[in-house]
Amino acid sequence: MGKLYLVATPIGNLDDVSARALKILQEAHMVACEDTRHTQILLRRYDIHAKHLTSYTEFNHRHKAAELVGQLDRGWDVALVTDAGTPALSDPGEQLVRAAIDAGHDVVPIPGPNAAVSALVASGLPTREFTFVGFIPKKTGERRRLFEQLIASGRTVVLYESPYRVGDTLADLAAVAPNARVALARELTKLHEEVVRGTAADMAGRYADQNVKGEVTIVFAPAAEP
Numbered sequence: 286m287g288k289l290y291l292v293a294t295p296i297g298n299l300d301d302v303s304a305r306a307l308k309i310l311q312e313a314h315m316v317a318c319e320d321t322r323h324t325q326i327l328l329r330r331y332d333i334h335a336k337h338l339t340s341y342t343e344f345n346h347r348h349k350a351a352e353l354v355g356q357l358d359r360g361w362d363v364a365l366v367t368d369a370g371t372p373a374l375s376d377p378g379e380q381l382v383r384a385a386i387d388a389g390h391d392v393v394p395i396p397g398p399n400a401a402v403s404a405l406v407a408s409g410l411p412t413r414e415f416t417f418v419g420f421i422p423k424k425t426g427e428r429r430r431l432f433e434q435l436i437a438s439g440r441t442v443v444l445y446e447s448p449y450r451v452g453d454t455l456a457d458l459a460a461v462a463p464n465a466r467v468a469l470a471r472e473l474t475k476l477h478e479e480v481v482r483g484t485a486a487d488m489a490g491r492y493a494d495q496n497v498k499g500e501v502t503i504v505f506a507p508a509a510e511p
Contacts, residue, residue: 287314287357289365289385291378293397296369296500297474299330301398307331309395314361317341317353317381319368341365346377350384357390364395369500371399375419375445400473401443404502407480408441408468411506415441423450425457432461441506448497452489455503459489464508472499484508 290309295301310316310328315337318324324338341349353363365372365381372378382392401417416435421444422428435442446454451469458465463486470480477499483491485505 286390287359287361287363288391288393289353289357289363289382290393290395291372291382292364292366292395293371293399294324294327294366294369295474296398296400296403297472297478299327301474302327302331303395303397306395306397307333309364310336310366312362313364315339315353315356316364316366317349318366323368324366341377341381343377346380350381353381354384354388354390357385358388369398369400371397374399374401375417398474400445400470400500400502403473404468404470404480404504405441405443407470408504409482410441410466410468410504412441415443417443420445420447421454425453428454428457429461432458436462436465436507439507441504443502443504446501446503448499448501451497451501451503452492452495455485455489455492458505459485461485462507466506466508468504470502470504471497473502475499 290313292306292309311333316324317339319342321338321340356363365378367376373382385392405412405415421431465485467485467488468480468482469488472478
């Protein structure tokens with residue numbers, strides 16, 4: 286019986302990959318990738334050759350999961366990777382994990398880089414309890430209702446956002462909780478890495494007309510007690 290390995294890969298700096306991750310990528314019979322071309326960059330960097338690479342994305346995961354479970358059934362070990370970070374976290378890999386478990390296969394996490402946790406610990410906001418919500422709704426009304434619920438929970442919140450919607454998202458958060466504490470992490474571990482902090486109102490003003498580039502993670506928490 287083959288095993289499904291969930292291999293965390295660098296979110297920017299290729300030096301962040303673990304020795305164990307490289308060992309699994311070298312030994313696995315097949316590597317399922319978000320983008321095979323992107324994964325090849327990592328494999329070439331560490332001189333890993335002759336792998337069976339296959340695409341596994343949000344567009345093909347429904348039929349691809351069954352195909353990969355078939356490979357596990359034949360005794361192949363499959364390593365699942367994304368372009369950056371930990372697979373199956375706010376990611377279609379979740380469906381493959383469920384399918385592999387249902388078919389009786391072991392699922393083995395290979396921990397490593399993760400943008401959500403990296404942004405959280407660098408935010409300066411409380412980390413004892415937090416809520417990760419992944420990608421949030423695109424419509425203003427839905428976003429504001431979600432923010433109302435999250436602020437009411439009293440916990441720190443971590444979310445991913447498209448750089449094209451940062452201004453709108455921060456404006457909606459400011460409309461709900463203008464004094465909420467916010468940290469915006471961009472391009473973590475890369476050359477232009479930055480973490481910008483402020484109140485929701487300040488951040489909404491700052492990013493209202495700014496053209497944001499790169500991967501963005503937003504962390505926020507209710508206003509501090511007086």
